[in-house]
Amino acid sequence: MQDIKQQILSRLSLPALIGETVPLQKRGNFATGLCPFHEESTPSFYVYEDHYHCYGCGAHGDAISYVRQVQGLPFMDSLRWLADKAGVSLASSEEEKKYAQEWKKKARENQVLLAAKAFFSANLQDKPKGQSARAYLETRQLSQALTEDLGVGYALHATDALFQHLKGLGFSVAEMEACSLINQGRGQAYDFFQNRLILPIRD
Ligand SMILES: [Zn+2]
Structure with missing residues (x-):
């Protein structure tokens, strides 16, 4: 300024x-x-x-x-x-301000995605909850070492497990929606991914 x-x-x-x-x-x-x-x-x-x-x-x-x-x-x-x-x-400085705001939003979205990734990974490792998903990975001959390396996770066979988890961590519905992790309908939030293997894209 x-x-x-x-x-x-x-x-x-x-x-x-x-x-x-x-x-x-x-x-x-x-x-x-x-x-x-x-x-x-x-x-x-x-x-x-x-x-x-x-x-x-x-x-x-x-x-x-x-x-x-x-x-x-x-x-x-x-x-x-x-x-x-x-x-x-004056556009340059106002553009910078806008950029900083967008950057902050992006950083927050990254946090949401990382929290979701950790949740999906934990689900896959969970003895009873991830059992069917792990059995499926075996049929595809994907070793545990490789799936861990790739950060493969599992979205539970439930309607709002991730939503409840992220809500508990303090993330807002809008933030989850911006990351395409949930959908909203009839005043309720639903997990976008249900009963699915999750392959995070890092780059
Ligand atoms: Zn004077």
Whole structure:
């Protein structure tokens, strides 16, 4: 944000900006005029490239504070207004913000998926619950070492076993749904995978 602000300010000439509404007299590296913040008949308002100062009322600041005061805009809106004038796009920083939000959401979804994977793996190893699935894997001649290596799991023969498990871990219905792990119908959540071998895709 600080970079964007500097970028905007460096592209704007403060005397030119203020000069649009306040008649200024150029005097070397600064300009003077009648202060827009107090009533006066002789100029005590000095405008430099990066700041202004009034020797009459003490008004002082940069382009952003000028726009804030004169136009009565909040900081971000003043910055937007100036960015537009300077031809600087604020999109990059807003895109970054959006990216950070999406990244956070993605990280949360990864947690949901990892929790689901751990649950499916535990089901497969569970003596009574995973028995039929393990027997099936044997018929496909997949060794236990290989299935463990691949992280193969088992979705129980139940309607909401995973849902209840993930709910217990504090995950929301929306988060589970975003990962396509559950479906909703008639005000109830159902596991998307039921009585199935699960092969996690890692890459
Ligand atoms: Zn003043």
